[in-house]
Structure formats: structure tokens, C-alpha cells
Amino acid sequence: MPTFIIIYFVMIGININPIIPQWSLVLIQSLLMIILGISGVHHVISLKTNEVKKELFVVAAKTLGASKRHILLQHILPALRGNLLIMLVSEAILVLHLIGQLGIFNLFFGGTALQFVPPIYLSITHEWSGLIGQARGFMYHSHWIILFPLIAYVLFLFCLYLISAGLNDVQKSKTRKASLL
Template sequence: MNKLNKTLILGMTTLIFLILAAIAGPSIAPYPDDWDDKIHTSEQETSASPFPPSEGHLMGTDFYGYDMFSMILRGARYTLFFCLAVSLVRVVLGTVAALFLGWRSREIKSSPVLGGLAAVPIVIFLYLLFAGVSYNSPVPPWILAIFQGIVIMLFGLPGVIGVLEEKVADQREKSYVEAAVSSGAGPVRILFKHILPFLIEPILIIFSHETISVLTIIGQLGILNMFIGGARIQFDPVIFLSMSHEWAGLIGNYKGYISSTSNWLILFPLGAYFLVLVALYLFSRGLEKYFHRKYGNAPHV
């Protein structure tokens, strides 16, 4: 009897929970998006936001009086679905391109351009590309997020193609492919009916790795005050406010509060971000363990 894959189960369970929370987030948020709680007045004193976690605000409020828990719930869909969608499109396009490039590997032995693009320091280029459109943009956050997602997807595409191209080229030399060629099967049929099924396992693992990579990239951009969905800049003092409330953006908003008495502003979005990161890591490691047990040799990607 196979041992229970606790790593995969824990990763999948956590991801499913987070996805359900992201879907329901706007509906179950305790406060409307434009609701604020800036001033508390009592007989003894008057106090202003930010307010610490309490029964009325489970994760406290920010310096504008907005409920942190509500913002985290609303931002979950941008954080999770953005990473999953970018990774999915990247892997699908990369698989199709790798199938045809790998099939021609006898004529094209290497792809130096793809290898060079895969080594590009992506965050620097993304920051420069997004700087002109991400601040105080009149474009709705979801449209801006689509544009940012397409750009991030394209920058990571060469790496996916490079990995899968080698695997397709390896399968191209197998005897079952040569037999299919001898029987008169065309390249498209061989690629999608014969070779593609052998790539399912590495494709799934690559997808999990790419999702982690995209999450890491938006985290790095968030630290640089470049948020998915755009940012609104306020002056005196200069503050970058995430328009979508995605979690990397909230971390960027409140990173200056890590050592202050209002450190809940950074700790809660940081905790949510790391929860997704850990869930994706567990899911990825669980997949590798599953395929290793199934085939006796894990596909290294």
C-alpha cells in the first residue's frame, strides 16, 4: 500500500481553502470597500487610526481607517488568480512552442536566444516597463493587471520553452516515435497523441514552479512599490496605495511599519503572502514525491 502523501494533501487543502476564500472574498468582507473608521471618541479621549486588532476589526485598521481584514479578502483574488492565470498561460504556450521546437531539434540543436532571455533579471525590466502606467492610472485595476500579467508571462516563457524543448527532443528519439513515423503518422498527430502524454507529469511540476516564481516576482515588485493593478500616489508624505489590495501591494504599502507599534499593518498581509507561498511549495514537493513513487524516478525540471 502506498504511503499517504501528506505533503501533497496539505498543500492541496491549503490551496483549495485559499482559492475559496479568494472567490468569496468580496462577499464575506465585513466592511464595504469605501468604509473607514478614522476616529474613536470617548468621554476620556479621542483617538485616530490606525487601530489595533479588536473584536470589530480582527486585523486592525490602516492609517486611513480601512479594515485590514476586508482589504486582504478583496485582494486575495488578485494575488491568487493572477499567479495561477499567468503560470497557466505561460505553461500552455510554452508547451505548444516546445513541442514544435523539440520536434525540429535535429535541425536546431540549441536555442541561445531563449537561454539568454531566461537569464534576464526580470524584476528590473518589469519595473521600468510598468513605471509609466502603474501610478495614478485612469485604467481600471483589472485591465492593468491583465496587461501586467501578459508582460510577466512573456518574460518567463523562454525558460519554460527551454526546459520542455529538451524533453520533447528526448522523446523524439524514442523507438515508439520512430515506429509512428514509419507507419505514416504526421508530426502534429505524433506530437499531441504520442509525445504530449509523456510530458503531463513535468508540465504539472513546471506549472507549480512557475506559480511560485510569479508569486515571488510580484512580491519583489511590491517591495519596490510596483503593485499589480496599479497604485495611487499620495504626497506629503509620499505613500503608494495599492488599488487592488493584492497582498504584495499591501506589503509594499506598509513595509515601513515592521518595527513600529502598528506592526499589524505589515504582519497580516505578510502572513497571508507566505501562507500562499508555503501552500504552493508543499503542493509542488507533493507532486514530485507522487510522481517519484509512481514511476520510481522523479522527472527533474
Template sequence: MILLLLFFSFFPDLIVSRETAPPILFDEEGEFIARTPYSPAEYPPMGTNEAGESLLFNILVGAKYTIVFVSVVCLLRFVMAFAVAMYYAFHVHKLKDLWKRTIEIAYIIPPVIVVFFMLAPMLGLFQEESFHFMILLMAVLIVIGVPPLALLIGDEIKSELNKDFIKIAKLQGVNNWYIFKKHIWRNIKARMGIFFIQNNIQLLSLLIHLGILGIFIGGSRIINITEEDSKVLPISNEWGGLIGSSYQDFLHHPWIVLAPLFSFMVLIFFLKVIVAGMEDLTKIKHPK
């Protein structure tokens, strides 16, 4: 289902037209019906935003930016975290407790607050350079996510190193890389897959918070609704930005916020189904 969503995200015209709805709708007799934003009943299936853009089209277009961005960030986090975790597991012994306490204290402040204060002053500089802002946001999310993930992976490796047969192998002079490749990785790879999907879910939740704070993947664009009124929307139509750019209008036009929020819920549900399947598979392979 996620791959199908990605496919239609690259080819949204197969499902819905990209044409903007007219600012005012009239019936066959020329009587006024409604004006933008249109509700799902007036402009099915999801309605439009204030600019008359189809919400279904925006959500489909934004799906690839949301899913690919989150997947790439999590993948790069894991690559960097694994390198740190290997060093932590095999070489850090005396300072292990200090390492843990330092990371736990550093993450008392929620990551969303850290990202906001790091990037909010730079929003004006990247107004017209969406790709550069996307790379900057990606770098910040990777850096703040590596330390706790490295600690989590490192503890998994350390728990395997404490098993008797691995201690015996080390006493016989087997090098660390061979032990990891032949013994440890076989036992932890299923859990690493679960950690990866869980990291995706956490990052999706973080994107919602960042969107509400005005941090959008790829930066923002300004659309003119009327001569006096304008609206800030995400350039990439990523889902967190669609929520964050319109949450103030929830009481008046709830469908504009509920459509991307529902999309987030469906995507997270799919990921949780994957996690549940991987956990069941792990139990089958390693019965208690």
C-alpha cells in the same frame, strides 16, 4: 485550503467586518489607549494599517486578486509556451544551441528589473485606470515568461522524441501531432503539472519584488492619514502591494508587513505541498 481561501476572499464579510477602526481608542473610563495603526493585540487578529483598515479584511480581499492573477498569467504563459515549444521540439534542430544561448543571455538581467523599467514610467498614466494597468502588467509578465518556459517544455518533448519507439514511429510515417497526442503527452503531462505549480510559486515571489518597487496589481490609491501625511496603497489590496506599500514602516509597525508576508508564505507552502504530492505520484507511476 486554497479554494477555501478564495471563497472567503469573495465573501470577506463572513469572517471580518469591513468597517474602518476609529483613529483613537479609549477605554471605558475615557482614557487614551492607542491610535492607528493598531497592533494585533489592540485590534485582533492582525491589527490595522495607518488608515485604520483591518489587515485581515485587506488580505482576504486581496487574496482573489493575487491568486487569480497569478493563475491566469501562468495559464496564458503555458498556452503560448506550448505552441512555441512544439515548433522548437519538432522543427528546430540546427539552431537549437543558438536558441538556448540567446534565452540564457537575455535572462541574465532579473525579470523584476525588466518589468520595473517597462512599467514604472506608465504608473502615472494609469492612476485612475486600474483595470487597464492590470491588463498591461499581465501582458508584460506573460511575454517575459514565455521564452524560458517554452525552452523548458521543448526540451522535455525533445527528450521523449529521442526514445527508440518514437523514432521508429516517425520512420513509419506517423505525423508529429499523433506522436505528441498518443505518446509524448502521456509521459510529460505529470511534469507539466509540476512546472505549472512551480511557475505559480516563481510568479508569487516576483510579485513581492514588484510590490517593493511600487508596481501593484491594478494600480495604486492614495489615502490621507492626516492633513499633512498620505499613504499609497494598492487598489486591489493584492499581497505584494500590501508589502511594498508598507515595508518602510517595518521597524515601527512590523505587523503591517508581516501579515501579508505570512499570507504569501502560507500560500507558497500549500503550493509546495501540491508539488510534492505530484512528484510522489509521478514516482509511483514511473518507478526507477
């Protein structure tokens, strides 16, 4: 089941005209995204860790009697550092996509204020996805209202994508430089 659907149905009741403070709503949304996203991250990290554990330098350290803590801190974490950084940027992109999807459906990060006459959903925190979501009704007659937050949001996502691609290239070049025995 997509993460968006779970978060949408959990947050729909407490996000619109919230009675709890804004900081606690942000905390709830953040924790919900972390809890739902941690399983995929855990799976990828465990696969990468198992690959590193099979490397000769880790096997040699075990043979020489190194403790599990030493192997983790001195061998596994340095080998995974590049992959963890790439994963961090990729997960940031996914979280921004998720916040954008929720913004399109009037669930803004930090809370949604609903005005009843006329019925308008307003972002309490005025973040980019909230501004895009609340201005989508102006798409046909006042393009400039939605244009600038949309450009900023897409540009930010594009910059994060370029950072991720650059980190991938650096990581691939590091693994190619490893000498063959």
C-alpha cells in the same frame, strides 16, 4: 538581465497613479510577465520534448507511419503531462515572487495610488503583496499591520511549494516504475 528590473522600469511610469483602467493595467502587467517568462519555459519544454521524441514508442509510431499530429496528441503530450503540471506550479511560484518583489518597491499589481501628503503608496487592488509593500513602513511600531498579509502570502507560497514537491515525487515514482527491457 533579471525580469524584475525590466518590468520595474517598464511599469514605473504607468503604474503609479494610473490614467488607464485597472483591468488594462493588470492585462499589461500579465502580458509583460508572460512575454519575459516564455523563453525559459519554451527552452525547458523543447528539451523535454526532444527527450520524449527519442523514446522507443515515438520511434515506433513514426516507423508505422503515424502523422505528426497523432504523435503529438497520443504520445508526446501524455508523456509530458506530469512535467507540464510541475512547470505550471513552479512558474506560479516564480510569478508570485516577482509580484512580491515589485510590491516591495511600491509597484503593486493592478496599480499604485500615490498620496502626496504624507507621501504614501497604496495598492489599488489590495492584493497581499501590495498590502505588504504599503505596510512595510509600519515594521518597527505596528507589526500586526504587516504580519497578517505576510503570513498569508508566505503560507500560500509554502503550499504551492509543497504541491510542487509532491508532484515531483509522483513524477519520479512513475518514471521509476517503468519496466526495464
